Amino acid sequence: MTARQRASAALFRYLVTSALFVMVGVTTFTLLNMALYVKPGEFLQAALSHEIIHAVKLTAVTTTITTGIAVLLSVPAGYALSRYRFPLHNLVDALVDLPIVLPPLIAGIAMLIFFGSPLGKWIEEHIMPFVYTTQGIILAQFVPAGSFCVRAMKAAYDGVDPRLEQVARTLGCNERQTFQRVTLPLARNGLIAGMIMTWCRAAGEFGPILMFCGATRYKTEVLSIAVFLNMSIGQVEVALSATILLVLMGVAALLLFRRLGGRGIW
């Protein structure tokens, strides 16, 4: 290799790596800068305040229930999407992704309109109220997070070689036994990783909750709403403390996700 070729190879590597560092740098710098804006004492005081503890609890409860429902539906739904070819498969696939690509706000507005319709009103009166309630938060989280969960579960199943399932069939397993003995154990890490990401996604949800459940102190105040409420009344330290909690959760989840070998959801 000539000196010139070596120099050009080095330049390429330098440019590519620089771009990566710029990208990571922007995120790291802004987040760190924000975290340092709050003094440790203030952070602790705010984090341990009655309001934030309540918000953490409400977030934990709603996102866990949301994730539970999403996983319950997505474990089979993701399998169907990954393994079966049915009419309009591409359309169904696109519809699953729709809530992920739309602005989250739209899901909130759509639900608000739905519960204003006769069927929605009937559900509000005879089954349970949703608008401006904790159930509403769960529903508002579920629409985008559920889509996300199906996608994640499908990715986990896609990672399992269908030929393993074929061999299991020739060895005497019916479809259900194959799922139970081969597919599920092999997809397990991916499924757990998908579950964690779904939980994070639900915890970070803001737009649809604001639209559908409003921002009412202590009533529909999950962490993201707490950030919004406190920013709007100028309590920047409290708002930032809630933000930092959300960031820490996100980082922890991503590390756990990598650890479990999750990949290829997007």
Add this chain to the structure above:
Amino acid sequence: MIEVKDLHKALGEFSLHGVDLRVESGEYFVVLGPTGSGKTVLLECIAGLHRQDRGEIWLEGREVSALAPEQRNIGYVPQDYVLFPHISLQANIAFALNVRRRPPDEIEARVRELAELLHISHLLDRRPRTLSGGEQQRGALARALAPRPTLMLLDEPLSALDEGTRAELAGELRGLSGRLGTTIIHVCHNFDEALQLADRIAIIHGGRVLQVGTPGDVFRRPRSAFVARFVGAENIFPVIQRDHRANVVTVGQSLPLQVTALPDHPSLLTMIRPEEIMLRPADAPMPPFNSFHANLLEVEDRGRLMRLNLAGPLPLLVVMTPQAFRESGVAPGDQVQVHCPPEAVHLLPQDSP
């Protein structure tokens, strides 16, 4: 007996167009064909992994065409073994028996028996990913054999292995079929492999069976140009003219050759078997027919066999043992006499698929 009747299946670029096969119980049957010939699709249809578009599959007097794979009791070993990566080799072999809820002591005994038979007893606690290709292949065979299948399907079982392991496993496959009496259908693209293992061979090409027969039969009497080329036949020349009364065909630049029988087909090829051609020095006496002069261009020493290239009325390849070569008294560069006995001249139709 396994019978495949008029099997049709279209599957993307691979398809079957009316495959008929009969495999006797206990037979080692090799389906031989090039890549894309449809041999894997055939295997997967028999296993029940694809539903045929048309046709029937019968297994020991029972029609299985409509049955799910798990109802057929057919052992299937896919090309790259596909052992379950999340469980030990032991659990892989025990898999089918666990699904059938056999008693634990029976399962353990059967796993031990198969592990010994296939020489993998020392590997039972290992995960498949830590095993070599040959070890995985043995594991996959044991796993498929565990529920005592009526039929074993092997998809290119030797092609991914290194030379030494391949020879060793080929010998064992042959031994296994003898000892267990299991009927085996083995798919491959390598004629030498088929020659070594098969009781009978089916040559498949373009989704059709071209010829079925013993290895020697297929090799010596290919029924079409494709089969002849595929089994590595040499010295194939078009017939220019023929005389049905005298049983003589003319090939190359007006070389008449006496043959044993002359078929009626409109367009024929001759195939002269390279191991049956006689060579003598230019002045030696030769039979008056089917003899001619040629130049011995080159001699390739392939160890057990010598390959001799001749130029003359036909560009011929002759194969002989080193001893026969020494005794023939010819040397590279010589003008030699060539004799092709009529039994060595095989005729086959040109325009078959």
